Amino acid sequence: MVITNASVGARAQTHRVYVGKVAVGGGAPVSVQSMTNTNTADPQATLTQIARLAAAGCEIIRVAVPNKEALHGFEEVCATAPLPVVADIHFDHRLAIEAARRGAAALRINPGNIGSFSKVDEVIEAAAQAHIPIRIGVNAGSLAKEVDERQDMTQSQKLVASSESFVAHFEKLGFTDIVLSAKAHDVTTTLETYRELSRALPHIPLHLGVTEAGTLFQGTIKSAIGLGSLLEQGIGDTMRVSLTADPVEEIKVGWEILAALGMRRRNPELVSCPTCGRTKVDLIPIAEEVERRLQTISVPISVAVMGCAVNGPGEARNADIGVACGHGHGLIFAAGQTLRRVPEDQIIDALFEEIQKRFC
Numbered sequence: 001m002v003i004t005n006a007s008v009g010a011r012a013q014t015h016r017v018y019v020g021k022v023a024v025g026g027g028a029p030v031s032v033q034s035m036t037n038t039n040t041a042d043p044q045a046t047l048t049q050i051a052r053l054a055a056a057g058c059e060i061i062r063v064a065v066p067n068k069e070a071l072h073g074f075e076e077v078c079a080t081a082p083l084p085v086v087a088d089i090h091f092d093h094r095l096a097i098e099a100a101r102r103g104a105a106a107l108r109i110n111p112g113n114i115g116s117f118s119k120v121d122e123v124i125e126a127a128a129q130a131h132i133p134i135r136i137g138v139n140a141g142s143l144a145k146e147v148d149e150r151q152d153m154t155q156s157q158k159l160v161a162s163s164e165s166f167v168a169h170f171e172k173l174g175f176t177d178i179v180l181s182a183k184a185h186d187v188t189t190t191l192e193t194y195r196e197l198s199r200a201l202p203h204i205p206l207h208l209g210v211t212e213a214g215t216l217f218q219g220t221i222k223s224a225i226g227l228g229s230l231l232e233q234g235i236g237d238t239m240r241v242s243l244t245a246d247p248v249e250e251i252k253v254g255w256e257i258l259a260a261l262g263m264r265r266r267n268p269e270l271v272s273c274p275t276c277g278r279t280k281v282d283l284i285p286i287a288e289e290v291e292r293r294l295q296t297i298s299v300p301i302s303v304a305v306m307g308c309a310v311n312g313p314g315e316a317r318n319a320d321i322g323v324a325c326g327h328g329h330g331l332i333f334a335a336g337q338t339l340r341r342v343p344e345d346q347i348i349d350a351l352f353e354e355i356q357k358r359f360c
Contacts, residue, residue, distance in 0.1 A: 014027075014206070015203050015204070017133040017178070017179060018133070019031075019133060020084025020105040020106075021084065022059050022084055024205050029264055030231065030238060031059040031060055032058060032240075032258070033059065033060040033238055033240040034248075035061070035064070037049075037247060040073045040077070043072075043077050046077050047081060050081050050083060050085075056251040057252075057254075058083060058247075060083060061084070061085055061086065062087075064088045068094075074103075074104075078102060078103030085104060087100070087107050093122055096109055100129070101130065104132060105132060107123065107127055107132065109134060109136070109137065110137050110141075110142035111166045112138065112142030112143050113141065124173055127177070134175070135178075135181060136167065137181045137183070138181065138182040138183075140155065140158075143159070143162045146165070147165075154192075159189075160200060167204060178205075179207050181206065182197060183210065183211035184210070184211065187210060187225055190230075191230065194206060207236075208236040209223075209227070209239060209241070210241075212242060214243070215245060216244075219253075224253070228261060239254055241253045241254045265300040267299075268294045268299060268300065268302065269302045270294060270305065271304040271305070273307045273308075279307035280307075280327040281329075281344050283307045286347060290303065290348060293348070297360065301320040302318070302319045302320050302321075303320065305323055305325075308325065318336075321334045321351070321355055321358065321359070329344055330350075332354055
């Protein structure tokens with residue numbers, strides 16, 4: 001079960017496109033994406049990873065098609081994957097055309113590195129024939145030629161100008177099933193770019209991301225700040241958290257960003273206190289084990305783990321269920337009411353007994 005509860009703001013102005021059955025834009029819920037890091041020529045490895053991502057909550061998956069040898073595996077992935085598959089293409093427009101023919105739910109190209117506009121036009125025609133959208137992906141390595149080397153423009157201005165020129169070209173040809181991204185690894189540049197894109201192209205759905213954000217720790221912080229700030233302002237229709245980590249971690253972080261903003265929630269929220277001198281139990285491992293076990297539950301409830309009476313049912317009264325710890329014991333409570341008292345070594349099991357009884 002997924003809970004959605006958010007004002008869509010600027011997102012309601014964007015037109016809606018469909019990646020497979022997933023709506024993007026037009027006020028649809030912000031979808032969470034990732035990208036496989038397997039060899040696409042090995043369809044079984046790729047499908048295995050996609051299954052893990054789907055189980056974690058991924059809604060759209062992107063797959064690299066780096067050469068023609070990958071096309072056969074890509075076709076098999078498209079035919080059997082549980083998620084809509086986006087073909088990620090660089091440099092060779094022929095790969096994009098063939099991917100559209102072989103079952104891609106969408107294409108992602110960088111017009112700035114795909115070659116001449118005549119080649120881009122061939123990709124647009126292939127997408128139109130297949131009735132699939134194209135994500136125009138702009139970054140520092142794929143700027144429009146007319147702005148790439150200009151010294152009088154900031155990086156953000158170059159990204160916006162490139163995006164505007166590419167969108168104008170697509171629309172001139174009558175192709176409007178467009179999603180746009182203009183990513184940077186710098187959070188400030190990302191914020192400036194997407195805010196201006198939302199003003200300049202209010203009808204185009206935006207794919208959010210801080211590209212090359214880093215490893216799990218740094219990348220999570222940069223993505224939470226960058227994507228969270230934009231989403232809070234109503235900017236962004238779909239998102240990928242880019243991490244140098246297992247792609248499943250990207251999905252976890254993406255959902256946590258949406259949950260923290262009150263936009264969407266599919267998993268439990270852990271509410272736990274930071275501990276202090278009043279804490280009389282070993283709370284940190286208790287909280288960590290509760291967090292680990294909650295990963296197996298797909299119910300959007302709030303679970304509190306509190307170290308003392310100060311942060312117990314009082315401050316955590318809005319939690320669906322939780323524990324307030326005393327001297328070697330814990331009080332299990334639900335909706336602010338105490339259910340039972342258990343010894344410290346039984347806290348976790350007792351808590352999950354009540355969770356299973358009441359919510360699963």
